[in-house]
Amino acid sequence: MSETIHVRRPRRPITATLRPPGSKSLSNRALLLAALATGRTRIEGCLDAEDTQLMLACLARLGIAVERDGPELADGLELDGSPRLGSAAGVPALDVGTAGTVARFLTAALAGAPSPSWDAVIVDGTPRMRERPMDALLSGLEQLGAVFEWLGHPGALPLRVLGGRGLAGGEVVLERPASSQFVSALLIAGCRARGPVRIVLREGTPARPYVDMTLALIETFGGDAGWSSSGGDALEVRPRGLRACPRYVVEPDASAASYLLALPVIWGGEVTIPALGSDSLQGDAQFCRVLERFGARVELREHETTVRGVRGAPPLRGRDLDLSEMPDMTLTAAVVALFAEGPTRIRGVEVLRHHESDRLAAGATELRKLGAEVTEHEGGLDIVPPAGGPRPAVVIDTYLDHRMAMAFAMVGEVEIADPRCVDKTFPRYFEVLAELGMGPEASC
Ligand SMILES: O=C(O)C1=C[C@@H](OP(=O)(O)O)[C@@H](O)[C@H](O)C1
Numbered sequence: 001m002s003e004t005i006h007v008r009r010p011r012r013p014i015t016a017t018l019r020p021p022g023s024k025s026l027s028n029r030a031l032l033l034a035a036l037a038t039g040r041t042r043i044e045g046c047l048d049a050e051d052t053q054l055m056l057a058c059l060a061r062l063g064i065a066v067e068r069d070g071p072e073l074a075d076g077l078e079l080d081g082s083p084r085l086g087s088a089a090g091v092p093a094l095d096v097g098t099a100g101t102v103a104r105f106l107t108a109a110l111a112g113a114p115s116p117s118w119d120a121v122i123v124d125g126t127p128r129m130r131e132r133p134m135d136a137l138l139s140g141l142e143q144l145g146a147v148f149e150w151l152g153h154p155g156a157l158p159l160r161v162l163g164g165r166g167l168a169g170g171e172v173v174l175e176r177p178a179s180s181q182f183v184s185a186l187l188i189a190g191c192r193a194r195g196p197v198r199i200v201l202r203e204g205t206p207a208r209p210y211v212d213m214t215l216a217l218i219e220t221f222g223g224d225a226g227w228s229s230s231g232g233d234a235l236e237v238r239p240r241g242l243r244a245c246p247r248y249v250v251e252p253d254a255s256a257a258s259y260l261l262a263l264p265v266i267w268g269g270e271v272t273i274p275a276l277g278s279d280s281l282q283g284d285a286q287f288c289r290v291l292e293r294f295g296a297r298v299e300l301r302e303h304e305t306t307v308r309g310v311r312g313a314p315p316l317r318g319r320d321l322d323l324s325e326m327p328d329m330t331l332t333a334a335v336v337a338l339f340a341e342g343p344t345r346i347r348g349v350e351v352l353r354h355h356e357s358d359r360l361a362a363g364a365t366e367l368r369k370l371g372a373e374v375t376e377h378e379g380g381l382d383i384v385p386p387a388g389g390p391r392p393a394v395v396i397d398t399y400l401d402h403r404m405a406m407a408f409a410m411v412g413e414v415e416i417a418d419p420r421c422v423d424k425t426f427p428r429y430f431e432v433l434a435e436l437g438m439g440p441e442a443s444c
């Protein structure tokens with residue numbers, strides 16, 4: 001039986017200004033693009049958690065060292081990039097853990113590295129990462145000129161990327177990708193190709209704001225990529241050398257912020273997140289609009305978000321939510337739905353089947369334990385909240401999934417199993433809850 005942590009219901013409204021850690025998505029893009037760019041980049045506000053530590057450890061294995069200002073990664077770090085992606089010789093072996101961004105973006109960047117110093121690189125991850133889809137990305141890279149050897153199942157981790165001339169360029173046609181990260185990875189790799197790269201999305205992409213985020217970061221690092229002006233759902237990369245960014249400041253993580261902003265909606269109070277607002281590059285920064293639809297009062301300003309709630313007055317209302325642009329927000333919304341009047345439908349999130357867990361199946365199971373009536377669809381959930389609120393004293397299983405732990409902890413009066421799974425993106429999450437009066441020490 002794994003360790004559990006007890007999370008209490010707060011006794012007072014939750015009123016605070018809170019600073020979640022740096023964005024995982026922005027940190028790992030900035031780290032990788034800095035590693036591929038010529039010159040020295042300084043990054044401030046970098047997330048210091050499993051997913052960024054995995055990226056940094058892989059880069060170090062490739063011979064790209066990082067100088068830190070201090071023990072906290074967020075304080076600042078500096079990194080000297082090289083288009084060949086490092087100086088390591090032989091066949092370095094990289095562990096990408098369960099970090100989708102590292103598995104997809106770094107594998108693609110390796111495949112695109114021109115004349116690398118290494119002969120080949122082995123890429124492997126956790127058992128779950130071996131199951132998570134990579135196939136359409138890898139075959140797209142092969143079409144552009146990459147060479148892989150499969151060390152397990154074809155089209156999946158573990159694999160060997162053979163060092164060569166990098167990517168020739170050309171066109172890749174994707175049916176609806178299993179992850180938006182395939183598109184972002186092809187864009188990043190395409191920046192180092194010998195000729196232009198065109199990515200045709202025959203049935204669009206899930207989680208499109210992450211693709212726009214990649215385009216914005218490529219531009220920050222001097223690259224040239226964008227949506228095709230010739231119509232249709234296509235992207236074009238016009239390769240040119242990437243340039244270091246003298247100072248890149250990472251925004252707070254909008255997905256981590258979602259739990260903190262949902263707390264006053266469930267329990268009453270007011271939470272402000274500075275440095276995360278309407279100007280954010282993160283699609284999840286728009287999640288406050290979903291909270292507004294449930295009934296919260298929301299101010300989304302430039303550089304700042306505030307969400308207010310008054311417990312039970314007026315009551316939250318269940319809603320029909322298309323979360324296809326913000327799939328990571330599904331579990332946060334599903335837990336808020338437990339406290340609403342009337343059913344909530346969540347749609348458009350079939351990518352959740354391939355995340356750290358199958359979040360639709362895992363979420364449905366745990367919501368039912370709390371007394372909700374849940375119907376699971378291929379790409380969503382219908383949730384009828386329990387009359388009288390969630391059942392107390394339930395042990396929530398977390399399926400090695402940080403978002404299961406963080407979302408279900410908001411329920412209060414629950415036991416969260418394997419709480420350290422939050423280390424993937426928000427290691428201090430339970431300390432923050434304790435500071436807000438939801439820790440075990442609040443029982444007096
Ligand atoms: O590009 C990114 O940084 C991410 C894209 C999304 O992946 P999917 O498109 O697989 O949902 C998201 O879920 C993940 O947390 C981060």
Ligand SMILES: C=C(OP(=O)(O)O)C(=O)O
Pocket residue numbers: 098099100101328355356403425
């Ligand atoms: C899906 C997620 O992560 P990954 O970057 O590993 O895909 C997530 O953080 O919710």
